Amino acid sequence: MVNFNGSLIDSAESFFTSENRGYKYGDALFETLKVVNGKIFFWEDHYFRLMASMRIMRMDIPMNFTMEFLEAEILKTIEANNLSNTSARVRLNVDRGEGGKYLPGKTSKVAFNIVADTFNEPFYSVKDEQTYEVDLYKDFFIAPGLLSGLKNNNKAVQVMGSIYAQENDLENCLVLNTNKSVIEGLNGNLFLVKGDKIKTPPLEDGCLKGVMRKQVLEILSKDVNLYTEEASISPFELQKADELFITNVIKGIVPITKYRKKTYGCELAKALTNKLNAKIRLGA
Template sequence: MINFNGTLQDSDLQLTVANRSFRYGDGVFETLKVVNGKILFFEDHYFRLMASMRIIRMQIPMSFTLEFLEKEILKLVTSLSIQNSARVRFSVFRNEGGFYLPTDNTVSYVIEASSIQSELYQFAKSTFEVDLYKDFIIPKQLLSTLKTANKLTNITASIFAKENYLDGALLINEDKNVIEAANGNLFMIIGNKLITPPISEGCLNGIMRKQIITLAKQMTTLEVLETPISPFDLQKADELFVTNVVVGIQPITKYRKKEFGFVFAEKLLGRLNALLKA
C-alpha cells in the first residue's frame, strides 16, 4: 500500500513513460523514520523538502503544510500497522509535460513505507569496511546537497563496493576531498576533534548530520569542526563513522589497511537514543 496524492492505494503505482522523475530525475525525496507514531526530526525534514522544491523551481502546493504532510505520512504507516517503527520515503516529482523545459511546474507526491525491526538506533553491522570510489565525483554545488531523484553516483559507488566485497564506499569531489559515504554523511575523530566536511564541499545536507553536530557540541571535551577531509586524513583518524536518519550511526571499522575502533561512536549512539526517549 502507498499514499499517492492523498489516496491510499495498491502499491503497484502505474506511471506513464512521460513521468518526469522517470525521464529526467525531476524529483526530490525525503527518507524518514517513524517511531511510536512520531516522525523523527520532522521539522528539519519538512524545511529541507520545501527548500529543495524551491531550489529546483517546483510549484509548492498551498496544501503542503507541515501538519498536512505529517498527517499523510502517519495515515499510511497506521494503515500498514507499522507506526511503531517504520522507514518512510516521501517523493515529490514534477507533473508530466515538456522535455528538459517543463510545461507544468505543479507536482505529485507518493509516500512509501516499510517496517524496520528496532525502534532505537543500533549499529547495523559489527564490521564495516570501505574504500574510496573514484570513477565519478560529486561536484561542489548546491544541487549536490539535495536529495534528488538522480543518485547515479551513489548507485554506482554501491555497486563498486559490492563487487569489491566492501560494505560501503566513500565519495569525493573535484578537489579529491572525501565528502561523504554512498549511504550517508561522514564523520572523523582525531584526538579531541570531531570533523565533518562542510556543506560547501558538496555533501548532502543531512538531517542526522545536523543532530550529530548538535549532540557533539554539547560535549565540552570535544571540538567540532566542519572542514574538508582529504584521503590522507582518513589514515590519521582514530574513528570514522557514517550517519543517516534510518541507521543513525554506522562505525567504519576498516579503510584499506587501517582498522578503527568505535568508542566515541558508541557514546554518541547512546546520546542519540536518549534524545529519542526524552
C-alpha cells in the same frame, strides 16, 4: 498500500506514467524517514529541508504542503500498511508531475507519493561485533555546489558506487568531489575523529545536507571537551584517524571498522548513539 497525492492505492497498481518528470529527468526530491510507533523522527528538520530543496529546484510549492498536512499523509500511509505500532522506513517523494521536455510544461503540477515498509530497529545501536569495511570510490566524482547537497533522484554516483562496493566485498564506499576531497559515504555523511577533534566535510564541498548530520553536530556542540569543525577532509587523513563513522536517519551512527589496512575504534560513536537515543526519548 501507496499514498499517491492523498489517495491510497495498491502498490501493484501503476500510479504514474512514463511521462512523469521524476522518471524522465530526475526532476524530483525525496526524504527518507524513520517512523516508530507513529512518531516521525526529526520531522521538522526533514520538512524544512524538503521545502528549501523545492525552492532551490524552483518547484511551485502547493499551498496545502504544510508540515501538518504532509505529516498526516505519512501517518495515514503508515496506518494503511499496519505499521502504526512498529518501526517503519518511509520514503516521501515529490516530483514536478508530467509535461514538457527539459523545460516543464505549463500544466506540470507538483505531486507526491509515499511508500512505507517495515524496519526492525526502533532505536539506534552500535554493535561491538559489527564489521564495516570501506574504500574510496574513484570512478566518478561529485562537483561541489548547491545542487549536490539536495536529496534528489539523480543518484547515479551512489548507484555505481554501491555496485562497486558489492563487487569488492565492501559495506560502503567514501565519495570524492572534483577537488579530490572526501565528502561522504554512499548513504550518509562522514565524520572523522582524531583525539579530541572531530571533522565533517562542509556543505560547500558537495556533501548531503543530512538530517542526522545536523543532530550529531548539535550533540557535539554541547560537549566542551571536544572541538568540532566543518572542514574539507583529504584521503590522507583517513588512515591517521582514530575513528570514522557515517550517519543517516535510518541507521543512526555507523562506525567504520576498516579502511584499507587501518582499523578503527568506535568509542565516540557509541557515546553519541546513547545521547542520540536519549534525545529521541525526550522528544527533541
